[in-house]
Amino acid sequence: EIVLTQSPGFQSVTPKEKVTITCRASQSVGSSLHWYQQKADQSPKLLIKSASQSFSGVPSRFSGSGSGTDFTLTINSLEAEDAATYYCHQSSNLPHTFGQGTKLEIK
Amino acid sequence: EVQLLESGGGLVQPGGSLRLSCAASGFTFSSYAMNWVRRAPGKGLEWVSGITGRGGGTYYADFVKGRFTISRDNSKNTLYLQMNSLRAEDTAIYYCAQDVAAVAGAFDFWGQGTLVTVSS
Numbered sequence: 001e002i003v004l005t006q007s008p009g010f011q012s013v014t015p016k017e018k019v020t021i022t023c024r025a026s027q028s029v030g031s032s033l034h035w036y037q038q039k040a041d042q043s044p045k046l047l048i049k050s051a052s053q054s055f056s057g058v059p060s061r062f063s064g065s066g067s068g069t070d071f072t073l074t075i076n077s078l079e080a081e082d083a084a085t086y087y088c089h090q091s092s093n094l095p096h097t098f099g100q101g102t103k104l105e106i107k
Numbered sequence: 108e109v110q111l112l113e114s115g116g117g118l119v120q121p122g123g124s125l126r127l128s129c130a131a132s133g134f135t136f137s138s139y140a141m142n143w144v145r146r147a148p149g150k151g152l153e154w155v156s157g158i159t160g161r162g163g164g165t166y167y168a169d170f171v172k173g174r175f176t177i178s179r180d181n182s183k184n185t186l187y188l189q190m191n192s193l194r195a196e197d198t199a200i201y202y203c204a205q206d207v208a209a210v211a212g213a214f215d216f217w218g219q220g221t222l223v224t225v226s227s
Contacts (some may be wrong), residue, residue, distance in 0.1 A: 034213035036214075042219075043217040043218060043219050044144075044202070044204075044214075044217050045217070046213055046214060046215055046216075049212070055215070089213070091206075091212055094166050094210070095168045095169070096154035096157070096210075098151055098152040098153065098154070099151070100151050
């Protein structure tokens, strides 16, 4: 099973700040790495697929990069509505696995 | 507009059974793999099971093998998860999610979830 390790686990940030979340895989997943946002009491929403492809309708301040074992989700100019938990997910190998999540708190 | 609507959750005793359903609309259901993902209280997301578009391939996480069965009825645009021998640790919100690649892609759309509580 591929283990995904996200960092940080929690971050308190101010609006307009730039945020970087990393996801490291225990073995290469190629570009089969995706990012989701889950707000309180809502279902997850896809932000970035295949490491760097923005999903339809996602604001341009969200971007992804990386390949192999190291990946990054960047949020430029954070907005208050971005308060949520963010997860990475690999679909390279079964079972699918998720990172443990990064909770963003807006100050 | 893609819509996924789960149902069938509830309170069940340890060792009991439940059948979850996920009604799909807004897309050609048989063209997409589908998955079940859960989130236990205070924990992160966990993939449970996936099924290919025509149902020929089914896949499970080790912790549900032999207890859960995924299936689909493409004539009814509905995905199912039969859960037997339920344990307290199966308590979670269960989401269905659409997968554009045969259980090998991102989960483009998710339902709102259905809560399963296993407790005596």
